[in-house]
Amino acid sequence: xxxxxxxxxxxxxxxxxxxxxxxxxxxxxxxxxxxxxxxxxxxxxxxxxxxxxxxxxxxxxxxxxxxxxxxxxxxxxxxxxxxxxxxxxxxxxxxxxxxxxxxxxxxxxxxxxxxxxxxxxxxxxxxxxxxxxxxxxxxxxxxxxxxxxxxxxxxxxx
Amino acid sequence: xxxxxxxxxxxxxxxxxxxxxxxxxxxxxxxxxxxxxxxxxxxxxxxxxxxxxxxxxxxxxxxxxxxxxxxxxxxxxxxxxxxxxxxxxxxxxxxxxxxxxxxxxxxxxxxxxxxxxxxxxxxxxxxxxxxxxxxxxxxxxxxxxxxxxxxxxxxxxxxxxxxxxxxxxxxxxxxxxxxxxxxxxxxxxxxxxxxxxxxxxxxxxxxxxxxxxxxxxxxxxxxxxxxxxxxxxxxxxxxxxxxxxxxxxxxxxxxxxxxxxxxxxxxxxxxxxxxxxxxxxxxxxxxxxxxxxxxxxxxxxxxxxxxxxxxxxxxxxxxxxxxxxxxxxxxxxxxxxxxxxxxxxxxxxxxxxxxxxxxxxxxxxxxxxxxxxxxxxxxxxxxxxxxxxxxxxxxxxxxxxxxxxxxxxxxxxxxxxxxxx
Numbered sequence: 001x002x003x004x005x006x007x008x009x010x011x012x013x014x015x016x017x018x019x020x021x022x023x024x025x026x027x028x029x030x031x032x033x034x035x036x037x038x039x040x041x042x043x044x045x046x047x048x049x050x051x052x053x054x055x056x057x058x059x060x061x062x063x064x065x066x067x068x069x070x071x072x073x074x075x076x077x078x079x080x081x082x083x084x085x086x087x088x089x090x091x092x093x094x095x096x097x098x099x100x101x102x103x104x105x106x107x108x109x110x111x112x113x114x115x116x117x118x119x120x121x122x123x124x125x126x127x128x129x130x131x132x133x134x135x136x137x138x139x140x141x142x143x144x145x146x147x148x149x150x151x152x153x154x155x156x157x158x
Numbered sequence: 159x160x161x162x163x164x165x166x167x168x169x170x171x172x173x174x175x176x177x178x179x180x181x182x183x184x185x186x187x188x189x190x191x192x193x194x195x196x197x198x199x200x201x202x203x204x205x206x207x208x209x210x211x212x213x214x215x216x217x218x219x220x221x222x223x224x225x226x227x228x229x230x231x232x233x234x235x236x237x238x239x240x241x242x243x244x245x246x247x248x249x250x251x252x253x254x255x256x257x258x259x260x261x262x263x264x265x266x267x268x269x270x271x272x273x274x275x276x277x278x279x280x281x282x283x284x285x286x287x288x289x290x291x292x293x294x295x296x297x298x299x300x301x302x303x304x305x306x307x308x309x310x311x312x313x314x315x316x317x318x319x320x321x322x323x324x325x326x327x328x329x330x331x332x333x334x335x336x337x338x339x340x341x342x343x344x345x346x347x348x349x350x351x352x353x354x355x356x357x358x359x360x361x362x363x364x365x366x367x368x369x370x371x372x373x374x375x376x377x378x379x380x381x382x383x384x385x386x387x388x389x390x391x392x393x394x395x396x397x398x399x400x401x402x403x404x405x406x407x408x409x410x411x412x413x414x415x416x417x418x419x420x421x422x423x424x425x426x427x428x429x430x431x432x433x434x435x436x437x438x439x440x441x442x443x444x445x446x447x448x449x450x451x452x453x454x455x456x457x458x459x460x461x462x463x464x465x466x467x468x469x470x471x472x473x474x475x476x477x478x479x480x481x482x483x484x485x486x487x488x489x490x491x492x493x494x495x496x497x498x499x500x501x502x503x504x505x506x507x508x509x510x511x512x513x514x515x516x517x518x519x520x521x522x523x524x525x526x527x528x529x530x531x532x533x534x535x536x537x538x539x540x541x542x543x544x545x546x547x548x549x550x551x552x553x554x555x556x557x558x559x560x561x562x563x564x565x566x567x568x569x570x571x572x573x574x575x576x577x578x579x
Contacts, residue, residue, distance in 0.1 A: 042519065047358050047359060047360075052357055053357055055513065058513055060511065061442045063440075063441035064441070064442045064445060064514075066442075067440050067442055076386070078524060079528055150363070150519075151365075152362070152364065152365055152527050153524040153525075153527035154519035154524070155519070
């Protein structure tokens, strides 16, 4: 197996794990997919293109990601719903400094308590990984939503 | 003919519509449901004697810059003209009604309708009609056709500390008078002498009537009850010093509070056995580390202008919100997150982190995205029932207490006046 095939498998495997953790495990383990020092931003294509820095969610530490999950479970009020993530094949690069970066499409369906299933968001994950033993962790994930519209609210992370 | 007159007439609504005169403490639910009410709002409020927020001056800095927005249902273009002044006019070709601008923002020399190439200046004047003189002297517009008589309708425009408001009314008072002295002062507090910088834009689609969101904005009673995040971290406790300001005409309001670090933690919340009291701790408290933007210790100021504008300061998180009705049970809420051109990198980072508090995913605002929908669905089939709003009494006056619904009653006072209901 070539090195790029191996990388492809590792990043693909990471995405599969991410989807499982965030959709099927109540996102409890979601922060652990990130490095302690990390950046996670949810933004839109229009903001990203315009170089605007603010996000719908902006976290620059794993602690902030943990706080978001705690807030969703303990503080915030929203109608019960779940997501189903479909993550496309990643396009992977290795930067000059050795960092693994990848871009992958995503589609998130939202399934409401009342049964409605709708496409909630589509977009791209712009990722930068760090290696932790044999695992990959996200140093940075910029979630670029294609649409500038969010229906009702964005509670669970993308 | 009588039926048509009745449908188009603005004098009365169709069907039973009970609402006791001058009643501000009972709001009947049919107001949030009926198409004829919606149509009347479009005519009497959004095209009536009101000022609608259009955009920021900072979004049209150069000659030819434009922003496409709406006033109620009406598409509107805001431009910076050749004379460096800001203009606003209907985003609709005078010929056959097509949109003139098909993007939300940009820079143009002029606006040419894609359908038949009628052209408009940056100032909104019709300047060209394709084949106006026909081809080889045949066809074309009649000689009696006068381009100056066929421009899109222009709005009155006013620039208040970089906020651009527009109105279709010639009668609406100047913005300063419309806001009232105290509300005006509170806009100056945030924007006076400063240059805002847009750091992000997001649109949230709310599953409810626009008035339910505007009620929510003016509802200082709910903030510390529905939003646990606020309360636990002492961003906004009802017992903190603060208050509400309601403009004399009722339509505009400010709710504000300042943290009083010496105040003893009170028992009010625990006594009420509210969900808000908890031992909830942040892993990364840097989220709430900020600086005193305005040098007055006020950490929260929510300000609204009738019928659809909000200026928000929650600590260092600054934003304007534009509330656009989109049918009886849908509302577009446009968030524009702001910094200032004088921000240091550290200050900007604080704003980026505190932006987690606001917007569609905001720790202290996400509930507002769904609670209006809970009401809209809850009142289905209850047209003749009404909400009860007696917290703080029956009037619509400024108050040192935030445990009041006075500013919501103020909204309904202005609404009843403008709607003649």
